[in-house]
Amino acid sequence: xxxxxxxxxxxxxxxxxxxxxxxxxxxxxxxPRAYAAPPTFTVGWSVYAGWNPYFYMARxxxxxxxxxxxxxxxxxxxxxxxxxxxxxxxxNIDACTMTNMEALDMPxxxxxxxxxxxxxxxxxxxxxxxxxxxxxxSQLPGKPILLVQKTVSEYLLERAMVMNGLExxxxxxxxxxxxxxxxxxxxxxxxxNQVAVTWKPLVSEILSQDSGVKPLFDSSKxxxxxxxxxxVRSEVLNRPDGSGAxxxxxxxxxxYETVAQLTGSGPDTAKALSGSAAASNDTVASYKEQLKTTxxxxxxxxxxxFATDAALKQKMDLVRQxxxxxxxxxxxxxxxxxxxxxxxxxSVQGKKERVRLRMDATYMQMAAQGKL
Amino acid sequence: xxxxxxxxxxxxxQVRPSRLWTQSLGWILFAVGIALYAQFSIARHKExxxxxxxxxxxxxxxxxxxxxxxxxxxxxxxxxxxxLIERFSHSMLWKDTLSSSKRFLIALVLLIPAIxxxxxxxxxxxxxxxxxxxxxxxxxxxxxxxxxxxxxxFGIEEWSKIALMVIGVAPTxxxxxxxxxxxxxxxxxxxxxxLKSSDIDVTYRIVLKQxxxxxxNSVRLNLKPLALFLFAGEMIAATDGLAYRIALMxxxxxxxxxxxYVLWVALLLFLADAILRFTNRRLxxxxxPL
Numbered sequence: 144x145x146x147x148x149x150x151x152x153x154x155x156x157x158x159x160x161x162x163x164x165x166x167x168x169x170x171x172x173x174x175p176r177a178y179a180a181p182p183t184f185t186v187g188w189s190v191y192a193g194w195n196p197y198f199y200m201a202r203x204x205x206x207x208x209x210x211x212x213x214x215x216x217x218x219x220x221x222x223x224x225x226x227x228x229x230x231x232x233x234x235n236i237d238a239c240t241m242t243n244m245e246a247l248d249m250p251x252x253x254x255x256x257x258x259x260x261x262x263x264x265x266x267x268x269x270x271x272x273x274x275x276x277x278x279x280x281s282q283l284p285g286k287p288i289l290l291v292q293k294t295v296s297e298y299l300l301e302r303a304m305v306m307n308g309l310e311x312x313x314x315x316x317x318x319x320x321x322x323x324x325x326x327x328x329x330x331x332x333x334x335x336n337q338v339a340v341t342w343k344p345l346v347s348e349i350l351s352q353d354s355g356v357k358p359l360f361d362s363s364k365x366x367x368x369x370x371x372x373x374x375v376r377s378e379v380l381n382r383p384d385g386s387g388a389x390x391x392x393x394x395x396x397x398x399y400e401t402v403a404q405l406t407g408s409g410p411d412t413a414k415a416l417s418g419s420a421a422a423s424n425d426t427v428a429s430y431k432e433q434l435k436t437t438x439x440x441x442x443x444x445x446x447x448x449f450a451t452d453a454a455l456k457q458k459m460d461l462v463r464q465x466x467x468x469x470x471x472x473x474x475x476x477x478x479x480x481x482x483x484x485x486x487x488x489x490s491v492q493g494k495k496e497r498v499r500l501r502m503d504a505t506y507m508q509m510a511a512q513g514k515l
Numbered sequence: 516x517x518x519x520x521x522x523x524x525x526x527x528x529q530v531r532p533s534r535l536w537t538q539s540l541g542w543i544l545f546a547v548g549i550a551l552y553a554q555f556s557i558a559r560h561k562e563x564x565x566x567x568x569x570x571x572x573x574x575x576x577x578x579x580x581x582x583x584x585x586x587x588x589x590x591x592x593x594x595x596x597x598x599l600i601e602r603f604s605h606s607m608l609w610k611d612t613l614s615s616s617k618r619f620l621i622a623l624v625l626l627i628p629a630i631x632x633x634x635x636x637x638x639x640x641x642x643x644x645x646x647x648x649x650x651x652x653x654x655x656x657x658x659x660x661x662x663x664x665x666x667x668x669f670g671i672e673e674w675s676k677i678a679l680m681v682i683g684v685a686p687t688x689x690x691x692x693x694x695x696x697x698x699x700x701x702x703x704x705x706x707x708x709x710l711k712s713s714d715i716d717v718t719y720r721i722v723l724k725q726x727x728x729x730x731x732n733s734v735r736l737n738l739k740p741l742a743l744f745l746f747a748g749e750m751i752a753a754t755d756g757l758a759y760r761i762a763l764m765x766x767x768x769x770x771x772x773x774x775x776y777v778l779w780v781a782l783l784l785f786l787a788d789a790i791l792r793f794t795n796r797r798l799x800x801x802x803x804p805l
Binding site for chain 2: 229248254321322469
């Protein structure tokens with residue numbers, strides 16, 4: 144009897160909760176909307192030497208200083224890399240760090256018009272082809288190669304083969320799609336796995352644990368081809384109220400202040416280094432080692448110059464041809480020109496009416512001219 | 516007797532819906548699901564005609580075509596005018612299905628010793644005492660966390676994936692078999708011994724024989740965990756397989772391929788389950804679960 148009573152009591156309190164909880168939530172979440180909140184923007188980033196500074200930038204208050212200057216709010220959120228791209232394409236976040244390759248094959252190819260506003264760095268040795276037993280590139284066909292397929296790792300491998308005149312051997316490569324979370328254990332755990340293509344800090348982990356492994360090729364031989372960008376959805380950037388442009392100015396300003404601290408020699412440098420290393424739970428020494436093979440554009444001038452240089456088009460062309468060859472632009476894209484790229488000088492690579500990725504140097508140039 | 520339908524019947528316990536009702540009610544939630552998807556997809560395509568997150572019917576059909584009729588990227592291209600069967604046999608869907616099924620079936624076969632182990636644990640007290648505590652402990656190990664060790668022991672190719680499936684599912688199956696076999700009334704075993712049965716007779720002809728239908732049902736319930744472990748293994752390291760393709764397609768939001776693959780996997784699992792259910796009914800017509 145008692146149990147029945149208590150049961151019905153908890154049931155009625157359950158009904159009470161069911162009625163009042165939504166009301167409470169409604170009040171909690173809707174009340175603040177009554178005030179005119181400043182426009183809020185969310186930036187997604189993932190762990191990588193060239194992107195860790197976003198973490199320090201938000202922690203140190205540099206970002207808030209710039210956001211306040213433009214009267215907006217900028218939130219910075221860490222994601223897994225793949226999840227950050229999903230969130231960006233699903234329009235859950237406004238800006239996201241990504242490589243030039245993913246900028247093409249994820250948002251741009253999915254019809255989400257995207258604009259790259261900051262070219263942060265390029266991989267200058269961060270990505271590497273590793274092999275045991277002093278193998279050479281020409282001996283790779285037939286051997287299982289561990290890598291995350293359809294990423295810059297596969298791009299690097301193809302470039303290595305092509306640059307060494309082994310283009311004809313490409314179809315004979317035996318690729319083994321291996322998740323980045325397990326590639327180190329899988330490669331080191333079994334001597335039969337002779338070749339792996341991956342990125343830092345995984346490369347450093349492998350090299351430090353097995354002295355028999357040698358890098359065969361790395362991204363320093365293809366400088367400026369694997370770019371790390373900050374990409375904003377074009378519709379956000381071009382919001383009619385101008386808040387998107389304010390966001391771009393604020394984050395660009397904050398970025399170059401952060402990078403100046405990071406690459407400078409002042410008292411703030413140590414703080415910036417340890418703050419960025421903390422973003423990936425790395426030691427400062429390990430993070431410095433990663434930065435050595437990351438060509439960080441230390442000034443807005445150098446980044447703007449790189450973005451407006453004609454050589455960028457050739458490099459992007461290599462990447463977009465790779466994406467098209469591997470059907471990364473979509474199964475039903477019949478021509479590489481269907482996902483077109485707009486460059487700062489106004490020229491378009493591909494069909495003019497199908498521009499999906501815009502390499503924008505405006506904000507980097509404004510930073511260079513001190514107009515932010 | 517057929518009485519007129521009354522709205523209050525919908526919430527009644529004592530009602531017997533007509534055949535027409537039970538048949539049509541079963542499809543309503545499917546229709547709702549499809550309608551919700553279509554609405555979501557149309558809304559997204561209105562905003563962005565090239566949306567790939569929620570593909571439209573047209574994109575899905577295109578995706579199914581390229582999955583089932585065009586040769587896989589790593590394969591030689593097949594003539595577009597070849598007969599459908601030949602095109603299908605060169606398609607990525609077929610090749611992935613073959614390699615995944617192979618792993619799945621090998622793992623299923625390797626689960627037979629696990630069932631026998633559970634049976635022996637239940638029947639032979641000393642053996643049970645030896646194994647039970649360890650298996651109970653091992654059952655609580657999250658198999659996925661052992662993956663780096665599996666890679667080292669079994670290499671990165673086929674056997675590590677099969678080992679993952681077997682290690683993930685076997686302890687549960689052993690314990691389930693143990694419990695089911697323990698449920699056989701003691702009197703039956705005593706009776707068998709009084710009729711001059713040997714230990715082996717009792718194990719295989721008394722206990723196993725009557726618990727087998729329940730064990731097959733247990734295997735049916737474990738098909739999904741088995742598929743889950745197969746997918747986990749294929750997503751982490753593979754050169755082919757259904758989950759390998761899904762992992763690759765995820766790299767560029769190829770939802771037009773992923774969704775048909777997901778439905779195909781569901782169909783395959785349904786078929787595997789139906790085959791086991793059918794076999795069970797044919798082999799053990801006397802077994803009538805409640």
